[in-house]
Amino acid sequence: MSLKKAGYVLLASGLGVIGSYGAYWQNNNNRKQEELILNQREQIQNLEEEFSLLKNSQISSIKTVKDIFEAVNNSNANLEERLDFLTKLFYGMDSLQSSKIDFLTGRFDVIKKNVEINNSEIAELRQKSGQLDVAIHGMRLSKDLFVDLNKMYEETISPVIRITDGISSGSGVVVYSKPDLNNQYHTFILTVNHVVEDITPNDQTRVQDFLKNGIIRGIYLPNVIAKKPSADLAIIEVVAPLQMKTAKLIPKYKINYLRLYENVCAVGCPLGYPPLPTTGILSSVNTRLEGENYWMITSPTAPGNSGGGVFLSETNELVGITSKVAGFQNPWPNLIAHMGLMVSPESIYQFLDENNLQFIYDETFNLEDYLNKK
Numbered sequence: 001m002s003l004k005k006a007g008y009v010l011l012a013s014g015l016g017v018i019g020s021y022g023a024y025w026q027n028n029n030n031r032k033q034e035e036l037i038l039n040q041r042e043q044i045q046n047l048e049e050e051f052s053l054l055k056n057s058q059i060s061s062i063k064t065v066k067d068i069f070e071a072v073n074n075s076n077a078n079l080e081e082r083l084d085f086l087t088k089l090f091y092g093m094d095s096l097q098s099s100k101i102d103f104l105t106g107r108f109d110v111i112k113k114n115v116e117i118n119n120s121e122i123a124e125l126r127q128k129s130g131q132l133d134v135a136i137h138g139m140r141l142s143k144d145l146f147v148d149l150n151k152m153y154e155e156t157i158s159p160v161i162r163i164t165d166g167i168s169s170g171s172g173v174v175v176y177s178k179p180d181l182n183n184q185y186h187t188f189i190l191t192v193n194h195v196v197e198d199i200t201p202n203d204q205t206r207v208q209d210f211l212k213n214g215i216i217r218g219i220y221l222p223n224v225i226a227k228k229p230s231a232d233l234a235i236i237e238v239v240a241p242l243q244m245k246t247a248k249l250i251p252k253y254k255i256n257y258l259r260l261y262e263n264v265c266a267v268g269c270p271l272g273y274p275p276l277p278t279t280g281i282l283s284s285v286n287t288r289l290e291g292e293n294y295w296m297i298t299s300p301t302a303p304g305n306s307g308g309g310v311f312l313s314e315t316n317e318l319v320g321i322t323s324k325v326a327g328f329q330n331p332w333p334n335l336i337a338h339m340g341l342m343v344s345p346e347s348i349y350q351f352l353d354e355n356n357l358q359f360i361y362d363e364t365f366n367l368e369d370y371l372n373k374k
Helices: 003-073 079-157 343-356 367-373
Strands: 159-165 169-179 184-191 206-210 218-219 225-228 233-242 263-268 276-289 290-298 309-311 315-331 333-343
Touching: 003 206, 169 315, 218 233, 218 333, 225 343, 225 367, 233 343, 263 315, 276 333, 315 343
Parallel strands: none
Antiparallel strands: 159 169, 159 206, 169 184, 184 233, 206 218, 225 233, 263 276, 263 309, 276 290, 290 333, 309 315, 315 333
């Protein structure tokens, strides 16, 4: 594993660990808030019960006093003695009830103070929790961005290969790479006709795929399976013990939903470099050239991009194959890099169907049936 790759892995792992720890700390905060609130409710409930008991005690005491009063009133004691007895009784009970009320009032003040302290702690915890929410959200966005960029590389740059004879070069896009019954991988690569039209079985043309650092991963002998010069399309096959990264061809049903201004990314091997991405938009879906309809993109392209892929930025799906660059001659040829022409997805599907290559995009077809018919 390269140092750079290891750094990416450590970064992703670190963000995941920090995010997990933050979520753990936040859960503890939430649990502490819930415990404080439950403690408040329990103390208030206990106080309410004691006040209820005091109220019932007062009612019972009043009833008792009433009974005593009637008994004293019906006794044989003189009026002064009866009045003196009842006065002492009332003062004694009033002192007792006042003492109980003072005690409960004191307890209420303590609970109220505790509630205020708890509320202050809860407010502080909620503030910290809010700050932590923002931090965790930022970490998750960073992690998602890292994952998305890595995924974008795997799905748009990794499937693009270089086709070269050692002097000139073009590009291609891997659209299928699966093993046969002998565990040999059959890899099918879409490209343009003018890149492979002169390939012969004995020439020096080779297919090269790449690692992330731009180093050549493998060199393979290509076999041209089908060509369609009128649409500037071709497909080649490589048989090897290694599997190659595969592009996702946009489903047929989604083609009609594509619109101008869609963000796209063109990936190819300009001037013989390893695969490079350039970004732009879909600027035309109706550019007629030599009887064929091409789509135009503003992603800058150059010689060597021919045969490379054009991907939908939102989904990383393959929507076209780079074919030509618009230009003019005055008096020398001048290429307009942001006016690239690509083979449309409709033309790609038509080409695959015409050559019985439906297994590339439809799982109801399989490679073995195709190989048996060859």
